[in-house]
Amino acid sequence: MAVVTYRDALTQALREELQRDDRVFLMGEEVAQYNGAYKVSKGLLDEFGPMRIVDTPITELGFAGVGVGAAMVGLRPIVEFMTWNFALLAIDEVVNAAAKMLYMSGGQYKMPMVFRGPNGAALQLGAQHSQAWESWLAHIPGLKVCTPGTPADAKGLLKSAIRDDNPVVFLEGEMLYNTKGEVPEGEHIVPIGVADLKREGDHCSVITHGKMALVAMRVADDLAKEGINIDVVDLRTVRPIDVDAIARSVQKTNRAVVLEEGWEICGMGSQVVDFIQRECFDDLDAPVLRVHQEDVPMPYAKNLERAAKPDAGKTVAAIKKVMYLD
Amino acid sequence: MSTEAKQQPPAQKRKEKGTPSDNGADAASAKDLAGTTPEVRRELLHSMLLQRRFEERCAEAYALGKIGGFCHLYIGQEAISTGVMSMIRPDDYVITAYRDHGQALARGISPRAVMAELFGRDAGTSGGKGGSMHIFDAKTNFLGGHGIVGGHVPIAAGVGFAIKYRRGNQLCICFFGEAAVNIGAFHEALNLASLWDLPVIFIIENNRYGMGTAISRSTANEDVLIRAKGYRMEGESVDGQDVFAVRECMARAVERARKEKRPTLIEMRTYRFMGHSMSDAVSGTYRTKDELEENMKRDPVLVLHNKMYESGELTEGDMHKIDDEAKAIAQDAWDFADASPEPPLEKLYTDVYTDTSS
Numbered sequence: 001m002a003v004v005t006y007r008d009a010l011t012q013a014l015r016e017e018l019q020r021d022d023r024v025f026l027m028g029e030e031v032a033q034y035n036g037a038y039k040v041s042k043g044l045l046d047e048f049g050p051m052r053i054v055d056t057p058i059t060e061l062g063f064a065g066v067g068v069g070a071a072m073v074g075l076r077p078i079v080e081f082m083t084w085n086f087a088l089l090a091i092d093e094v095v096n097a098a099a100k101m102l103y104m105s106g107g108q109y110k111m112p113m114v115f116r117g118p119n120g121a122a123l124q125l126g127a128q129h130s131q132a133w134e135s136w137l138a139h140i141p142g143l144k145v146c147t148p149g150t151p152a153d154a155k156g157l158l159k160s161a162i163r164d165d166n167p168v169v170f171l172e173g174e175m176l177y178n179t180k181g182e183v184p185e186g187e188h189i190v191p192i193g194v195a196d197l198k199r200e201g202d203h204c205s206v207i208t209h210g211k212m213a214l215v216a217m218r219v220a221d222d223l224a225k226e227g228i229n230i231d232v233v234d235l236r237t238v239r240p241i242d243v244d245a246i247a248r249s250v251q252k253t254n255r256a257v258v259l260e261e262g263w264e265i266c267g268m269g270s271q272v273v274d275f276i277q278r279e280c281f282d283d284l285d286a287p288v289l290r291v292h293q294e295d296v297p298m299p300y301a302k303n304l305e306r307a308a309k310p311d312a313g314k315t316v317a318a319i320k321k322v323m324y325l326d
Numbered sequence: 327m328s329t330e331a332k333q334q335p336p337a338q339k340r341k342e343k344g345t346p347s348d349n350g351a352d353a354a355s356a357k358d359l360a361g362t363t364p365e366v367r368r369e370l371l372h373s374m375l376l377q378r379r380f381e382e383r384c385a386e387a388y389a390l391g392k393i394g395g396f397c398h399l400y401i402g403q404e405a406i407s408t409g410v411m412s413m414i415r416p417d418d419y420v421i422t423a424y425r426d427h428g429q430a431l432a433r434g435i436s437p438r439a440v441m442a443e444l445f446g447r448d449a450g451t452s453g454g455k456g457g458s459m460h461i462f463d464a465k466t467n468f469l470g471g472h473g474i475v476g477g478h479v480p481i482a483a484g485v486g487f488a489i490k491y492r493r494g495n496q497l498c499i500c501f502f503g504e505a506a507v508n509i510g511a512f513h514e515a516l517n518l519a520s521l522w523d524l525p526v527i528f529i530i531e532n533n534r535y536g537m538g539t540a541i542s543r544s545t546a547n548e549d550v551l552i553r554a555k556g557y558r559m560e561g562e563s564v565d566g567q568d569v570f571a572v573r574e575c576m577a578r579a580v581e582r583a584r585k586e587k588r589p590t591l592i593e594m595r596t597y598r599f600m601g602h603s604m605s606d607a608v609s610g611t612y613r614t615k616d617e618l619e620e621n622m623k624r625d626p627v628l629v630l631h632n633k634m635y636e637s638g639e640l641t642e643g644d645m646h647k648i649d650d651e652a653k654a655i656a657q658d659a660w661d662f663a664d665a666s667p668e669p670p671l672e673k674l675y676t677d678v679y680t681d682t683s684s
Contacts (some may be wrong), residue, residue: 062514069484105462106452107677165682
C-alpha cells in the first residue's frame with residue numbers, strides 16, 4: 001500500500017470522482033487558481049477547468065445556496081468551506097435547505113451534495129478559528145456527518161460522500177492534512193456509518209472520531225507497554241453512528257472512555273454515553289468518563305491552549321480511572 | 327374581493343380609470359392588450375380568479391381548523407404570479423418564499439394536490455409533510471415554497487448555475503417580498519448571479535409590508551430597484567396589479583436570460599389585501615383601513631376584468647361563467663382534500679434520507 005498524506009488522499013478522492021461523473025464540481029474560496037487554501041484541490045483547475053473547479057467570492061451563504069440549487073436540479077456539488085468556522089454564515093443553507101429539502105418536498109428533491117472543509121482547532125488560531133462543529137451538525141436529521149481521522153478513511157469516505165444522494169457534511173482537520181498513512185491502491189471506498197476498530201484490547205474501550213482517533217491510537221500504543229490493552233473504536237461517521245460497534249466493544253471490555261475534540265455540553269460524547277447506558281447497562285464495571293475540550297472559548301496563549309485541549313495525558317488519566325488504577 | 331365588486335357599473339370603472347395610477351401603467355398597458363389574443367386574456371383571468379377563489383376557501387378552511395400552522399394568503403397579488411408564469415416555459419424553474427399557493431396554482435400544479443397539502447393529507451404535493459409554506463412539484467419544476475426570508479434567493483442562483491453548467495437555455499424565476507432586500511442572502515445571490523452571468527429573474531413583490539413593518543420603517547432607500555445597480559444588473563419597476571404590464575416586463579427579462587444569459591431584478595409593485603398571515607387582522611395595526619380600501623380599488627382581477635369588459639370581449643355572463651368555474655375548481659379541491667386520508671404513520675420516517683447513490 002502506498003503511504004500518502006491525508007491531504008493527498010483527499011485530492012485523490014476528488015480527482016477520481018470528478019473523472020467518474022461530470023455532474024460533480026468543486027466550489028469554494030480559493031479552490032481553483034490558488035490551488036486551495038490548504039492545497040486539497042491542487043492541480044484540479046488545470047485538469048477540469050473553471051466550470052468544474054469554481055473560485056467563489058468570500059460569500060459563504062451565497063455559494064452554499066448555489067450548491068443547494070445546483071443539487072436540486074441534478075448536479076453533484078462539493079462545497080468547500082475554507083474552515084467550518086466560516087460555514088456558520090451559511091448554516092441556513094446547510095440546515096434549513098439541504099438537510100430538509102427531501103422531507104419538505106415529500107421525497108421529490110434529493111440533495112446529492114457535500115459540504116467539506118477543516119474542522120476543529122489547529123495551533124494558536126484563537127477563539128473564532130478553533131472549534132469542532134460535529135455535535136451541532138450531527139444533531140440535524142437529513143444530514144450525514146463524516147469525521148475521518150486517517151488518510152485511508154479520508155479518501156474512502158469522501159468518495160462515498162460524493163456518490164451519496166444525501167447531503168453529507170465532511171469534517172477534515174487542519175492538523176491532519178500533513179499526517180501520513182497507508183491508503184489502498186485503486187478504488188477504495190469506506191461506507192458511511194461504519195466504525196473501525198483501530199486498536200484491539202479487552203481492558204477498556206475508547207470511543208472517538210476525527211482527529212482524536214490519532215490521539216487514541218497513540219494512547220493505546222503507549223498503554224500496551226504497561227500491559228493495558230484498549231479497544232479504539234473510531235466512529236469515522238457521527239451521523240449515522242455505528243451503535244453496534246460501540247456496544248460490541250463495551251460489552252467486551254466493560255469500561256469506556258469517550259474522547260472528542262469539542263466541548264462537553266451536548267457534545268458527541270453525550271450521545272455516545274447515552275447509547276452505552278441503553279445498550280450496555282448491565283455490562284458496565286465503572287461509570288463512563290468523557291475527555292473533551294475544557295468549557296472555555298479557545299485561548300491563544302500556548303500554555304492555555306494546551307490546557308484547554310483534550311490530549312493523550314487526559315485520555316490516559318480517564319482510562320486509568322475507569323479501570324480503578326489511579 | 328366579492329364577485330359583486332368585480333361587476334361594478336361602468337361609471338365606477340371610469341372613475342377608476344381616471345384615477346392617476348402609479349406611473350401611468352394602465353394607459354401604457356392598454357396598447358399591450360392587443361399583444362394578447364382574447365383566448366390568452368381569458369386564460370389570464372381564469373388563472374387569477376382561480377387563485378382568488380381557492381384562497382378564499384383557504385381562509386375558510388383555516389377558520390374551521392382544517393388548515394393549521396402558518397398560512398399566508400396571496401390575495402391582491404395574483405397579476406404577478408399569473409403574468410410571470412404565462413411568460414415562461416414548462417422546462418423553466420420557479421422558486422419562491424412562503425406565500426406560495428397562488429404561484430403554485432398559476433404554475434399549473436393541481437389545485438387538489440395543493441389543497442390536500444394544506445389540509446395535511448397524503449395526497450398533498452409533499453404527502454402532507456410540507457404544508458402551506460412548502461409547496462413543491464417536480465413535474466412543473468416548482469422548487470418550493472421556502473420559509474426563511476431570503477434563504478431561497480441563493481438557491482435560485484444555484485439553479486441558474488446548473489443551467490449554465492449544462493449549457494441549457496432555461497431560466498429560473500425567483501420570487502420574494504421587498505423585505506428580503508435587506509437580508510444578506512439576497513445580496514450574495516445577486517452578486518453571484520451577475521458575476522457569473524446566470525439566467526435568473528429575481529422578482530421583488532413589493533407589497534410594502536414585511537409582516538407588519540412598512541418599507542419606510544425597514545429600508546434606508548425605499549427605491550429597492552437601486553440595488554440592481556449595485557450588482558451591475560438590469561432592473562425594472564413595474565405595476566404589479568396590471569397583468570399586461572407584468573407580461574411586458576417579463577418579455578424583456580426572459581429575452582435577456584435566454585439570449586444574453588444575464589439576470590434581471592424586477593420590482594413588481596403590489597399590495598396584500600389580507601393580513602400577513604391568518605393571525606393578522608386584514609388591516610392590522612400597522613396600516614389604515616383607508617389605505618387598504620384605496621389599494622383594493624386596484625384589485626388586479628378588477629383591472630383585468632375592466633379592460634376586457636371595456637374592449638367588449640367580456641360580458642358579465644362570461645365573467646360569471648369563468649368565476650363559477652374557478653369556484654367549482656376550488657370546491658372540488660376542498661372536497662378532494664377533505665376526503666383524502668392523512669399520511670400513514672409509517673411515512674413519518676420516510677424521506678429523511680434517500681437510500682440511493684450514484
